[in-house]
Amino acid sequence: MRKVFLFGAVILMLSLVVGLYPSWAEKPARDGVGPMAIRIAPRFPAPEYHSPLDWWQTHHMDIVNRGDVxxxxxxxxxxxxxxxxxxxxxxxVAVVGGLVDW
Ligand code: HEC
Ligand code: HEC
Structure with a gap:
């Protein structure tokens, strides 16, 4: 009887672990899925100053803060x-647009 009870308790714990495990969320990525996905209308080509893109991802703030664009x-x-x-x-990081007067 006791074994049956313990077995039931183990099954219950396992199903709680599986059921309540935090759902997986994607990082911000171009054309990704979910609310973090970065979407840009396909009719726009990337401007020259975006290249190389991995440089741009980490330096766009310098260019904007410097006032080049x-x-x-x-x-x-x-x-x-x-x-x-x-x-x-x-x-x-502070959000773009909205209350900020640029
Ligand atoms: C002429 C249209 C255009 C303009 C203007 C433009 N972008 Fe972009 N941007 C794009 C496109 C298209 C991509 C996607 C490029 C790719 O994935 O190859 C992109 C990608 C990016 C990314 C990388 C997103 C990622 O995939 O991680 C950042 C950051 C970004 N832009 C910031 C800016 C900033 C800041 C400015 C203003 C200084 C700017 N862009 C101006 C079209 C534009
Ligand atoms: C893929 C991620 C990503 C995208 C998309 C992105 N940024 Fe950024 N941005 C960052 C990061 C990370 C920082 C902060 C870096 C730091 O503080 O060193 C930043 C910082 C900035 C800053 C400087 C903020 C400050 O307080 O100094 C500006 C301005 C900026 N981004 C503009 C934009 C604009 C405009 C767009 C959309 C066109 C954009 N970013 C899209 C990642 C991104």
Whole structure:
């Protein structure tokens, strides 16, 4: 009788572990899936200053903060919610647009 009870308890614990395990979430990625996906309308080609892209991903802030290009220029192709701020929220950077007067 006791064995049956223990067996039941083990099964219950295992199913709780599987059932309550935090669901997997994707990082911000171009054309990824889920709320973090970065989407840019396909009709826009990437401007020359995005190249190489991995450099741009880590240096766009320097270029924008230096004033070489303004955020307004970026938003010609990028919708802030789907291609700036989902990544900015993920990394904890101030969001683009909205209340900020640029
Ligand atoms: C002419 C349209 C256009 C403009 C203007 C533009 N972008 Fe982009 N951007 C793109 C495209 C297209 C891609 C995707 C490139 C790729 O995946 O090969 C991209 C990619 C990016 C990425 C990388 C996203 C990723 O996949 O991780 C960042 C960051 C970015 N842009 C920031 C900016 C910033 C900041 C500005 C303004 C200074 C800007 N962009 C201006 C079209 C534009
Ligand atoms: C793939 C991720 C990603 C995307 C997409 C992205 N950024 Fe960023 N951005 C970052 C990171 C990471 C930082 C902060 C880096 C640091 O603090 O060293 C940053 C910082 C910035 C900063 C400087 C903020 C500050 O407080 O100094 C500006 C301005 C900026 N991004 C503009 C944009 C714009 C405009 C877009 C959309 C066109 C965009 N970013 C899209 C990752 C991203």
């Amino acid at each position: 303004t955020q307004r220029d970026c938003l010609y192709c990028h919708a802030p919610e789907t291609s700036c701020n989902n990544c900015h929220r993920y990394v904890g």
